[in-house]
Amino acid sequence: MSAPIAIRSAMEADAGAIGAIYDEGIATGNATFAQGPHPAHERREWLRARDERAPVFVGLAADRVLAWSALAPFSGREWYTGVAEYTVYVSAAARRRGLGLQMLYHLVSAAPEYGYWKLVGMILRENTPGIALAEKAGFRRVGTYSAHGLLGGEWRDVALMERHLRR
Numbered sequence: 342m343s344a345p346i347a348i349r350s351a352m353e354a355d356a357g358a359i360g361a362i363y364d365e366g367i368a369t370g371n372a373t374f375a376q377g378p379h380p381a382h383e384r385r386e387w388l389r390a391r392d393e394r395a396p397v398f399v400g401l402a403a404d405r406v407l408a409w410s411a412l413a414p415f416s417g418r419e420w421y422t423g424v425a426e427y428t429v430y431v432s433a434a435a436r437r438r439g440l441g442l443q444m445l446y447h448l449v450s451a452a453p454e455y456g457y458w459k460l461v462g463m464i465l466r467e468n469t470p471g472i473a474l475a476e477k478a479g480f481r482r483v484g485t486y487s488a489h490g491l492l493g494g495e496w497r498d499v500a501l502m503e504r505h506l507r508r
């Protein structure tokens with residue numbers, strides 16, 4: 342386990358680091374359906390477009406951004422207003438040091454402030470680190486969507502993880 346990292350809201354100046362870490366995640370082939378690259382200007386636009394219910398956080402050590410995380414509404418439907426989908430990315434060089442767990446625990450404790458009662462993770466079935474991280478943070482796997490999206494021309498399954506925040 343690493344020393345605790347500092348976690349704060351992302352700022353415009355973090356856009357380059359967030360994009361670079363995102364691209365490292367994409368390079369695993371199992372993190373997301375998105376394709377890179379994500380240069381700073383594109384991530385700045387992305388940050389600007391986030392509203393108050395879709396926060397982005399960065400994790401830093403010695404003032405360097407080593408990880409980022411985000412919450413976003415799971416659905417626009419009123420009755421799902423308390424459900425958020427989470428995202429956690431850790432820089433390739435800083436993985437397996439407990440940073441991902443710190444970022445996810447932070448989301449779990451911050452989410453109620455944004456009006457959420459439950460977090461869900463939608464994680465590509467082959468993403469062993471992503472699923473193991475969620476389980477370690479108290480999420481349970483509630484199912485698998487089969488052939489849920491196309492990545493590089495290949496149909497991919499998505500594991501569904503959930504954690505209630507109020508019970």
Ligand SMILES: CC(C)(COP(=O)(O)OP(=O)(O)OC[C@H]1O[C@@H](n2cnc3c(N)ncnc32)[C@H](O)[C@@H]1OP(=O)(O)O)[C@@H](O)C(=O)NCCC(=O)NCCS
Nearest residue numbers: 366372429430431436437438439440441442470471473474
């Ligand atoms: C998933 C990810 C965020 C994990 O971050 P991390 O900082 O390496 O994870 P941690 O060091 O905090 O590990 C916490 C736990 O997760 C599990 N875990 C993490 N990486 C793992 C791996 N490669 N294989 C198996 N289990 C793993 C372990 O249970 C680990 O606990 P342990 O070290 O006591 O065994 C990181 O691999 C990553 O950024 N991947 C690309 C982006 C992505 O896939 N995000 C998930 C979808 S949102």
